[in-house]
Amino acid sequence: MKAFLHIVLLSALLLTSGCWDRTEINDLAFISGSAFDLTDDGEYLLSLQIAVPTSGLGGPGNGGGNQQGKFFVLSATGKDANEAFLKIQNKSSRRLFTSHRSVIFIGESLGKHGIGDLLDVFNHDPRQRLRTYIMMVKGGQGREVLETKYPFEQVPVEAIKEMEMLKSELAVTLRDFFIASSSDGISPVMGVIEAVDDLQGTKAKHSKKNLFQLSGLAILKELKVVGVLDNPETNGFMWMTDRMKSGRVDAYLPEGGGLVGMMVYHAERKIDLAVDGTDVKVKIKLRGQGSLIENNTPLDVSRPKNLELAQRALEASVEKQVRDALFKIQKKCKTDSLGLGQEIYRNRPKQWKSLKRQWDTVFPRVDVTVDAELSLNGAGMGGSPLYLNEKEIRK
């Protein structure tokens, strides 16, 4: 009897201490993406894109499920994220499961209004992933992106995640965002996405926006979006923040009357600081290595002379990109998204102490010089375009 009692007690100990939250996988609603928007009356509109496991996938019978059934979007308004979430849960027959969410979209209007009230739920709730990407939807509502259909992936938002990973360093996850916004001397940024019409510019009657594209970077100040960089400027931003790992640079070559393109596969940034009170001078040195992959000029780039020409043009192009980005960030947005303050804090901690308070006013006045130095290691497979005949080629 005693032994029996022992067994019962022991098993009670084992069984009551486990995680008794067994949920079958088909009782869950997998949220693939969320969008936050601001309604006209000042409430938050939360939209969730929920993946529908298509039973045809891989199974017998109806192979290649149709687009219609892959996902659907549920929305609700609330004073905060939690309230809206609860409302959506009431609309769903399955438990909402946030751990697989890959992207969070912020509508532009909300971004400009400020996202401070929304963020806390993402670091308090253990079911959230800090690896979720956070993006602003340019010129629209977050909900629109969620509703966009995309043919490649099972769930459209997955496509965005993949796109983010391709342009890897521009991708901003919640973790990056939190780190940037809680650190001194740097302001967070987030990716920008745009719902676009596939047939843009062709004037075909196709008003529905059915694709999305990544288009730059949003600059935030005090958790409010204060400016958006376009794609070339984003490139410059990446050069400056040493995030450029590989990329392409194009430049117009006046001597050749055409474009040259370079594939950068190794990039480096160096910052020289000169701090004197509130007088800060920053020298950004960019170094890049790569090879020429495109040459639309009649120049034979296998000649060192011509290669140098191309190189200089490319350097100028990079410098321009960087200056454009710098101008926007420094003069227009007046926000240190580059982390120059952090750079000072790390290298000149004593001077930073006095600068820290007034950094917001100092930053726009910082004197930044940019110096790009690219080296072309190869001219690609041919010197000059193959479609030109011998006489047209300038050596």
Place this chain on the structure above:
Amino acid sequence: MNRFRKWMRNKPAHPDISADDHAEVIAHAKLAPDLEQNEAMFRKLFENNADIVFREVKAAGEARWLVFYFMTLVDEKTIDDHILKPLLAGHPRPEAGEAGDRQSIAADDGSPESAEALDDRMISLGMTKVRSEVSDIVRDVLSGHAAILTSADNHALTVKAASTKQRSLEEPSSEPVIRGPRDGFNENLSTNIGLLRGRLKTLRLKTESVTIGELSQTEVVMAYISGIASDSLVEEVRKRVTRIQIDGILDSGYVEEFIEDLPYSPFPQVHSTERPDVVAAELLEGKIAILVDNTPFVLVVPMTFWTGLQASEDYYIRWPIATFVRWIRFLFVFIAIFAPPLYVAVTTYHQEMIPTNLVLSIASSREAVPFPAMVEALLMEIIFEALREAGIRLPKQIGQAISIVGALVIGQAAVQAGIISAPVVIIVSITGIAAFTIPRYSFANGIRLLRFPMLFLAGMLGLYGIVLGFLGILLHLGSLRSFGVPYFNSLSPFKGMNLKDIVIRAPVWAQTRRPQTTASRDPVREPAGQEPGPTT
């Protein structure tokens, strides 16, 4: 647990298991001097037996010898040529006759031969014994001897004339190899010992015989190499084997269960094999083999966990490949135990651990399934085990049909009908294959059994349960012993030297030492420095 043990031990009402009517009659009886009287006694003892033969050989009108034997046990041609013919002719055995030794018999033609004289002069067979105890004679006759009673004295001669009914040496079906010797033990004990002697031609190979089984009188032989096997281990095995009391031993499995250290463990602590090369190799490592008559399965003790994962072929193929194969086995042992529980735990508790695309495809295949994942996995595992079991029991001709039905019903129809989801079918079949990568059948059975408690733990507690179960298994393995040798030997307690044959399969020339635990008396297997290369 104690109640369970009590129930298992359950002492019998009558501890005397030999309820033999004849037992008292022959207990200490000796032969009488009178042949008639002896004959009457033996006829009484062997009454109601259709296959006993009593043959009187008369000379000068009176019975001089009585030959009796079981015709089902002996080779009748041997009896005819080597016993009856010489007796009837009154001649000594042919070879001796040539030597002109016949006078001693022919001289006193009328006087009956004594048992010893028969042995010396007439019977040309090797295994003969002069007996006077009735019980000895009976036992000899029952094990294929012919007994010769004489009217001359109160001794009898028993002559071994057993017919050798045995299978030819076939490749063991439970342990096939691509490369390596293809002979296997058969059911004949002397053949089996012969197979070992053929491999180890040394005086140091000792074979001690014990007879076990009140009724079966089964011969059990302990084989070891003296000087390598430790005396204490030999003594321990001897003790454990001789204390067995049972009515009959029909397979070495009976002996195994009597000599285990921990009968309640799912892991076998005695290694059983059908391959003489495996036994010879283990004898060389200082282990002890127990051969049982009438079964091809030879037991080897002590066994360690690693023995269960080593195939004989590991030592016959080149070492890098053997090492790779071993790692595959290690991996698949884990899969065999943990794959279904992990699937269940992760899909019911930890969905966030699965990559998004995978979780969606699992979810979509589970859409129509009415059961919880654990029930589903359990169902499939049980069906798989049933198929496996049926595959063994079924006649070979039907086996094909069953495998087709099994594949169709489970692989396709069940998935199509939405009763079982496809991932579970995949997991269960991988697990099924995984268990068969384990070379030792009894070990694989233990592993297979562990899957079910693990499945329950995973289904109720998630990964926490799997960790609990894994810890439990580790604790058990760490404390288990086989004949005093830790089951997890060389890893725990750690012995770096022995890992050469566990973590990898070091080249033969590099394994210069025998395992320390079993062969500490004579640790050197071969001189070091034999790494091959071109001679300089």
